[in-house]
Amino acid sequence: MSSNIESLNRLTIIQAAKGLRSKKFTVKELVHSCLDEIERTDGKVNSFLKVLSKEDLEDEISKAQRKIDNDNAHILTGIPYAAKDLFSTKNIKTTASSKILEDYKPQYESTVTKKLKDVGAILIGKTNLDEFAHGSSTETSAFKVSRCPWDLDRNAGGSSGGSGSAVSAHQTIFAIGTSTAGSIQNPSSICGISGLKGTYGRVSRYGVIAMGSSLDCPGPMCKSAQDAAIVMEVISGEDRNDSTTTPKTVDDYSNFKRNDLNNIKIGYPKSYFKTDMQEGVKDRVEDAVKKLEKLGADIVEVDIMKPEFSVAVYTIVCRSEVSSNLGRYHGTRYGNQPTKSDFDDIFEYFKQSRSMNGFGLEAKRRIMTGTFALSSGYADEFYKKAQKVRTLVIDDFNNVFKKVDLIVSPTTPTVAQKIGAAVENPLYGELADIFACGPAISGLPGISIPCGFTEDLPVGLHIFGPHWSEKLCLDVAKVYQDNTDYHNKLPKIVTEK
Amino acid sequence: MKDKYDIIIGLEIHFHTKTKSKMFCRCSTDFWEKDPNTLTCPVCLGLPGALPVANKRAIEFAIKAGLAFNCSIAENTKFDRKHYFYPDLPKAYQISQYDKPICYDGYLSVGDRKIKIQRIHQEEDVAKMIHMNDFSLVDYNKSGLPLLEMVTYPEIRTADEAYDFAQKVRSTIRRIGISDADMEKGQMRCEPNISVQKKGSWEYKDGKILSTAQNLKLNPKVEIKNIASISAIRKAIKYEYERQTNELENGGEIVQETRGWDPVNEVTVHQRTKEEAADYRYFPEPDIPPIIICRDWVNEIKETLPAKAEERRSFYEDKCEIKSKTVDALMEDPGFEQRFEELIEGLEEKYVSTAASLATGPWKEIINETEIDYVGSGVTIDKFQKIVKASHEDKITSNIAKELIQRLHSDKKLDVDEMINSKQQISDKDELEEIVKNVIDDNPQPVNDIKEGKKQAIGVLIGQVMCETKGKSNPQVVTELINRIINE
Numbered sequence: 010m011s012s013n014i015e016s017l018n019r020l021t022i023i024q025a026a027k028g029l030r031s032k033k034f035t036v037k038e039l040v041h042s043c044l045d046e047i048e049r050t051d052g053k054v055n056s057f058l059k060v061l062s063k064e065d066l067e068d069e070i071s072k073a074q075r076k077i078d079n080d081n082a083h084i085l086t087g088i089p090y091a092a093k094d095l096f097s098t099k100n101i102k103t104t105a106s107s108k109i110l111e112d113y114k115p116q117y118e119s120t121v122t123k124k125l126k127d128v129g130a131i132l133i134g135k136t137n138l139d140e141f142a143h144g145s146s147t148e149t150s151a152f153k154v155s156r157c158p159w160d161l162d163r164n165a166g167g168s169s170g171g172s173g174s175a176v177s178a179h180q181t182i183f184a185i186g187t188s189t190a191g192s193i194q195n196p197s198s199i200c201g202i203s204g205l206k207g208t209y210g211r212v213s214r215y216g217v218i219a220m221g222s223s224l225d226c227p228g229p230m231c232k233s234a235q236d237a238a239i240v241m242e243v244i245s246g247e248d249r250n251d252s253t254t255t256p257k258t259v260d261d262y263s264n265f266k267r268n269d270l271n272n273i274k275i276g277y278p279k280s281y282f283k284t285d286m287q288e289g290v291k292d293r294v295e296d297a298v299k300k301l302e303k304l305g306a307d308i309v310e311v312d313i314m315k316p317e318f319s320v321a322v323y324t325i326v327c328r329s330e331v332s333s334n335l336g337r338y339h340g341t342r343y344g345n346q347p348t349k350s351d352f353d354d355i356f357e358y359f360k361q362s363r364s365m366n367g368f369g370l371e372a373k374r375r376i377m378t379g380t381f382a383l384s385s386g387y388a389d390e391f392y393k394k395a396q397k398v399r400t401l402v403i404d405d406f407n408n409v410f411k412k413v414d415l416i417v418s419p420t421t422p423t424v425a426q427k428i429g430a431a432v433e434n435p436l437y438g439e440l441a442d443i444f445a446c447g448p449a450i451s452g453l454p455g456i457s458i459p460c461g462f463t464e465d466l467p468v469g470l471h472i473f474g475p476h477w478s479e480k481l482c483l484d485v486a487k488v489y490q491d492n493t494d495y496h497n498k499l500p501k502i503v504t505e506k
Numbered sequence: 507m508k509d510k511y512d513i514i515i516g517l518e519i520h521f522h523t524k525t526k527s528k529m530f531c532r533c534s535t536d537f538w539e540k541d542p543n544t545l546t547c548p549v550c551l552g553l554p555g556a557l558p559v560a561n562k563r564a565i566e567f568a569i570k571a572g573l574a575f576n577c578s579i580a581e582n583t584k585f586d587r588k589h590y591f592y593p594d595l596p597k598a599y600q601i602s603q604y605d606k607p608i609c610y611d612g613y614l615s616v617g618d619r620k621i622k623i624q625r626i627h628q629e630e631d632v633a634k635m636i637h638m639n640d641f642s643l644v645d646y647n648k649s650g651l652p653l654l655e656m657v658t659y660p661e662i663r664t665a666d667e668a669y670d671f672a673q674k675v676r677s678t679i680r681r682i683g684i685s686d687a688d689m690e691k692g693q694m695r696c697e698p699n700i701s702v703q704k705k706g707s708w709e710y711k712d713g714k715i716l717s718t719a720q721n722l723k724l725n726p727k728v729e730i731k732n733i734a735s736i737s738a739i740r741k742a743i744k745y746e747y748e749r750q751t752n753e754l755e756n757g758g759e760i761v762q763e764t765r766g767w768d769p770v771n772e773v774t775v776h777q778r779t780k781e782e783a784a785d786y787r788y789f790p791e792p793d794i795p796p797i798i799i800c801r802d803w804v805n806e807i808k809e810t811l812p813a814k815a816e817e818r819r820s821f822y823e824d825k826c827e828i829k830s831k832t833v834d835a836l837m838e839d840p841g842f843e844q845r846f847e848e849l850i851e852g853l854e855e856k857y858v859s860t861a862a863s864l865a866t867g868p869w870k871e872i873i874n875e876t877e878i879d880y881v882g883s884g885v886t887i888d889k890f891q892k893i894v895k896a897s898h899e900d901k902i903t904s905n906i907a908k909e910l911i912q913r914l915h916s917d918k919k920l921d922v923d924e925m926i927n928s929k930q931q932i933s934d935k936d937e938l939e940e941i942v943k944n945v946i947d948d949n950p951q952p953v954n955d956i957k958e959g960k961k962q963a964i965g966v967l968i969g970q971v972m973c974e975t976k977g978k979s980n981p982q983v984v985t986e987l988i989n990r991i992i993n994e
C-alpha cells in the first residue's frame with residue numbers, strides 16, 4: 010500500500026472517502042500527501058497564496074479522523090480542499106490577490122467555507138486569482154501568475170486560476186472557486202478539470218469578496234463531475250445572510266441514475282460555433298457533441314443572440330458593480346497607509362495608499378470605466394441600457410429552453426495562452442469568457458468538463474441549462490465522463506519526479 | 507421688508523425607527539451610551555464579502571409612517587446604492603431608495619393647510635464621528651440603524667408653520683409607536699430648505715417653484731443642518747429669513763449653500779457650497795432583491811394603527827365632554843394614551859370623562875412618583891373600571907377614588923369590590939344628620955364664624971365630618987346639612 014500512499018493526492022473525493030472508511034490510509038496521510046505535493050510542485054505551478062502547515066491542521070485532522078472512526082462522518086469529512094482567496098476565512102489571510110488586502114484577516118467565515126468546515130472538509134490553502142477576480146489569466150494578481158500544469162509557460166486561466174491549477178496538478182482533492190462571467194469554467198477548461206457554476210442564488214455569496222454582486226456564483230472545481238456534485242450538494246442552499254439565495258430545495262445532485270442520454274434535447278447554438286475561435290478547440294467540441302448524440306442525446310440546432318452582445322452587457326454591468334464594491338477600499342481602513350513623512354496633503358495620502366501601493370492596473374481600469382458607466386448623464390446610455398439588453402438576453406435563452414433542455418458550447422475560444430498574452434489586451438478577460446457571458450448575465454448554471462486535447466492542451470466543453478438545471482448538467486457530464494477518459498489524464502508535472 | 511419678500515420652505519425630516527435590530531444586520535439598535543464599536547458585525551462595518559439582509563419590521567414601520575401621513579404605499583419597491591466617500595460610511599455607499607420609495611404622495615394638515623409630502627423612504631444611518639485636534643474617531647454602533655427620510659414639497663410658508671409641521675410629525679410618529687423621535691438623542695433630524703423670493707416673482711406649480719418671467723432669476727435655496735430641537739427650527743428659519751432678505755436689500759446675492767445652526771449664538775454659519783449637484787451614482791442594490799408589498803400586509807398594518815389624533819380628540823371632547831386641558835394631558839404621551847385606551851375599553855361613554863379625570867390626575871401622578879409603569883401597575887382594566895363606575899355614580903368620593911388607585915397601583919392583591927364597599931359613600935341624610943349635629947355642637951368657633959359671614963369656615967366642619975366618617979360622606983350632602991342645621 011505504501012506506493013499508493015505517496016500518491017493519495019491524486020484521488021478523487023469518492024476514492025479518498027472510500028479509502029478513509031476502509032482504513033487503507035488515514036486523514037493525516039491524505040492531507041499530508043497533498044501538502045507534500047504542494048511543497049514539491051507549487052514553486053512551478055504557483056497555485057497557492059497561502060498554505061496551511063501540518064501543525065495548523067493537526068486538530069482538524071484528528072477531529073475528522075475521530076468522526077470517520079466513529080462512523081458518523083460525511084463523505085467530505087477529512088477531505089482536503091483549497092479555496093480561492095476571495096472566500097473570507099476567519100483569522101486566515103484573505104487577500105483577493107490585491108495589495109490593498111495584503112494583510113487582511115477576516116473576523117468571520119464565508120458561508121461556503123463554513124458549510125465545508127461543518128461537514129469536516131479540511132481547508133489546506135488559499136489559491137491565487139486575478140486581483141479581485143478581474144481577469145481570466147491570474148496575471149492581474151498582485152502576487153503571482155498561476156501556471157497551466159499542462160504547460161508551465163502558459164497561464165492557468167482565471168479568475169479562479171489557482172484553484173484550477175491546484176486541482177489539475179493534484180495538489181488538492183478538490184477546490185472551490187467563484188464565477189462572475191466564467192471564472193470557474195474558464196480555468197477548469199484551461200486546466201482540464203470539471204468546474205460547476207450554479208444558478209445565481211443557489212450558493213451563498215456571504216463572505217465572498219464581491220466582484221459583480223448580481224453575477225457572482227461560488228462553485229466546486231473538481232476532478233470529475235461526480236465529485237462536483239458532492240461538493241455542490243454541501244455548499245448549496247438558502248442562507249439567511251444572503252437574501253439573494255433561494256429557499257428552493259437543493260436537488261440530490263450526487264444521486265446519479267442515468268446510463269445514457271436518451272430523451273435529453275441538447276441545443277447546438279449556431280452563433281456560438283460561428284464565433285472566431287481556435288480550430289482545434291472547435292473540432293474537439295464538435296467531437297464531444299457527436300459523442301453526446303451517440304450516448305442518446307437529441308442534438309437540436311438553435312438560434313441564440315450573438316455572444317458579443319452579452320459581452321458588452323456583462324462588461325458594463327459588472328464594471329459598474331465593481332466600481333461600487335471596491336469603493337470601500339478607499340485608503341483609510343484598508344491597505345498600506347503611508348507614514349506622515351510620505352505625504353504632504355490628504356490627496357497625496359490617498360494616492361500613496363490606494364493608487365501607488367494599493368490597486369493594480371486592471372482594478373483601476375475597471376473602477377474608472379464602471380464609475381463612468383454609472384455617472385449622471387451616462388447611466389442611461391450605459392448602465393440602464395445594458396440592463397435592458399440583459400433582459401433581452403434572458404428572454405432569448407428562455408425561448409430557447411422551451412425547445413431544448415440544455416445547450417452546449419466551447420467553454421473558451423482557445424486553449425491555455427502564453428503568459429503575457431493577457432497584458433497586451435485590456436479586454437482579454439471578457440473575450441476569453443465570450444461564451445460564458447451570456448449564461449452568466451442570465452444567471453444560468455453550467456459545467457465545464459474536459460473533452461479532449463489540442464496541441465497537448467485540454468479543451469473544455471460547456472454544458473449549461475435553464476435556472477435550477479444543475480442536476481441535469483451534472484447528469485449529462487457524468488454520463489459523458491463514464492464513457493470518456495479525458496478527465497482522468499494527468500499532466501506531466503504530477504508524475505515526473 | 508415683510509411685504510416685499512416671500513419665504514419658501516421645504517423640510518427633510520429623518521428619524522430612526524425603533525426596531526430591535528439594525529436595518530440590514532442583526533446588531534442591536536440600543537446604542538445610546540454604549541461603549542464605542544461594541545454593537546457591530548461584518549455587515550454594519552462594511553467588511554469585504556458581508557451582505558445586507560433587509561429588516562422586515564423596519565419596512566413595516568415605514569409603511570406605518572406612510573399610512574399615518576396619508577401616503578400611497580408602493581407595490582414594488584427596491585433599495586439603491588448612493589455613493590459618496592466619507593469615513594462614517596464604511597461601504598462607501600449608503601443603502602437608500604432612489605426612484606421607488608416605500609411611501610409617496612402624502613400630506614399632513616397643519617392648521618387649515620395641507621402640506622404635501624413628496625416621499626418617505628428607508629435608508630441606513632452612518633457611523634458617528636468624533637473630531638479631535640489632529641485626528642478623528644469613528645464609532646460604528648450607529649452605523650446601519652434604520653432611518654426614514656421624509657421629504658415635503660416646498661409648500662411651507664412661515665417659520666411657525668414649519669415648527670407646527672415638525673411638531674406634528676414628531677407627535678404622530680410617537681403616537682404610532684415607530685420612533686421616540688428624541689431630537690437631542692439624534693433620533694430625529696430636521697433640515698429646512700429655505701429660499702426667499704420677491705413677491706410676485708414666483709409661482710408654485712406641480713411641486714416646483716417657478717419664475718414668473720423669463721428673464722427673472724429666482725434666488726437659490728439654502729439648506730440648514732445641525733438643528734437639534736424643535737424650537738430651533740423656528741429660530742433658524744426666522745434667522746435665515748432675516749439674513750437672506752438683508753443680503754438682498756443690501757444688493758447682495760444669495761448663494762446655494764449648506765449652513766449649520768449654531769444654537770449658542772442663535773445664528774446659521776456657512777458649511778459648504780454646492781458647486782454642482784453631487785453625483786451619487788445611484789443604481790439598484792444588487793444584494794437585496796426588489797420587494798413586493800402585498801396589499802394584505804398593508805391592510806394588516808392599517809388595522810394596528812391607532813386612530814388619528816384629530817379623530818381621537820374630537821371623540822374625547824365632543825362625545826365624552828372632557829375638558830380640552832384634560833384631553834391635552836391624556837394625549838401628550840402616546841404610551842400613556844394607549845394604556846388609557848385599554849383601560850376604557852368596553853366602558854360606556856358616559857363614564858369616560860370620570861375615567862379621564864382619574865387617569866390624568868391621581869393615576870398619572872402615582873406613576874410619575876413610583877418606579878412602577880403602566881404595565882406593571884396593579885390598576886388593571888377591570889379594577890380601574892370598577893373604581894370609575896363607583897366614582898361616577900357617587901358611591902365613593904373622588905378622594906376615596908384617588909386613595910384606591912394609589913393603593914391598587916402598588917398592591918396587586920387588593921380586592922377592589924371589598925374596598926369600594928367599605929368606602930361606600932354615605933349620602934343618606936338621616937345617617938349623616940346625627941354626625942353633623944355632633945360636629946356642630948363640638949365646634950362652636952367655626953359655627954360662629956359662619957354666622958358672622960365667614961363662609962369658608964364651613965371647610966373645617968366638613969373636614970371634621972369626613973374625619974368621623976373616614977372620608978366616606980358625600981361632601982355635597984354634608985354641606986347642605988351643615989347650612990340647614992346652622993340656619994335653623
